[in-house]
Amino acid sequence: MTNILKAFAASLILLLPMALRAQTDEDGIMMNKKQICIGPMYSHSSWDHYWEGTFKRDNQNLGTVTTQMLGVMGIYGITKKLNIVGNLPYVWTNASAGTLHGQHGVQDLSGWVKWLPVQQNIGKGAVSVYAVAGGSVPLTNYIADYLPLSIGLRSRTASGRIILDYQLGHFFATGSGTYTLRSDITIDRSAYYTTSLHATNRVDMPNLWSFNFRTGYRSNNMVFEAVASNMTTAGGFDIRKNDMPFPSNKMNATMVGAHFKYEFKSPKGLLVTGGGNYTVAGRNVGQSKAFDIALFYTLDFSKLPKGTRPKDNH
Incomplete structure (x- = not known):
């Protein structure tokens, strides 16, 4: 991933859902060793009201702002307790009213390493603790100072x-908690005003806290959450x-939604995921309605005939 929020979130935390065995960087699922899952995903979000600070309003010069994303995401199991996750999105934006033109282009390459250091049975249940580290880097010199129609923040x-x-x-x-460090960015003006005048083109970007909670039904081939x-x-x-x-605005948002993940019995390895969410509270973000859909295929290199398997360094 994810409205002002969706236009930016891919460069911050990428909260887009993934397939069942193709776990995300935020869920409690891991790929097995030498398995890779990869596929396309699409998301759509729109809003016609937003929070200007804490004041909720619309804007006839914008109408409805729409952000769409088409991306490729992949996950590989180095071991059953150590996975790597990568994502590359193409984003385009549009406003239904006014004179501002939408933007489009390749956004930020993101990647994570996901580690499962603790897995313990407690009574009839099981507790797992994961540690995830990652980051993102912009791949193109898109315009960051063109909100809410910029495709990202270029940080x-x-x-x-x-x-x-x-x-x-x-x-x-x-449940998960994340802290994201963001680098300064440069913009195409020699001075700008926030709460005071800054005679520079460098913008100090605030860092970010994010929290996620999900609950529901999870089996070997499906999840509803x-x-x-x-x-x-x-x-x-x-x-x-x-x-x-x-x-560098303060951007706070609280979202609720539901997602599903399903693995088909045939063809084996094919997975689909989808869902939606709604921004129920925010500050300097759009009150968006969003949905997403993705299709993934899992390849198991551990089951290749001997002599054709990739070299195992583990």
Whole structure:
């Protein structure tokens, strides 16, 4: 991933859902050793009201702002307790009213390493603790200072996440917390005003906290889950009255939604995932309605005939 939020979130935390065995960087599922899962995903979000600071309003000069993303995501199991995840999105934006033109282009390459250091049975249930580290880097020189129609913020990021997962039978609950460091960016003007005048083209970007909770049904071939998530910037400032958003604004959002993941029995290895979410509260973000769909295929290199398997260094 994910509205102002969706247009930016891919460069911050990428909360897009993935396939069942093709786990995401936020759930309690791992790929087995020498398995790779890869496929396309699509997301769509739109909003016609947004929060200018804490004041909720619309804007006839924007109408409905739509952000769409088409991306490729892949996961590889180095071992059954160590996975790598990668994502590359193409994003395009549009406003239904006014004179602002939408933007489009390749956004940021993102990657994570996901490690499962703790897995313990407690009574009839099982507790797992995951550690995730990753980041993102912009691949093109897209315009960051063109919100809310920019495709991203063009900031390099580094993040650390802890995930706690509990499963009892088919019931599960997963919670995670993430802190994301964001690099400064440069914009195409020699001075700008936030709460004071800055005689520079360099923008100091606030870092980001995000939290995610999901719970529901999980079996070997399907997941149905309710999801709640929150994003809070560690700093920033509010959009000034009747002004455009700025990359270093405070951007807070709380979203609720539901997702599913399903693995087909035939053809074996084919997975589909989808869902939607709604922004219920925010600050300097759009009140978006969003949905996503993705299709993935799992390849198991451990089952290749001897002599054709990739070299195993583990």
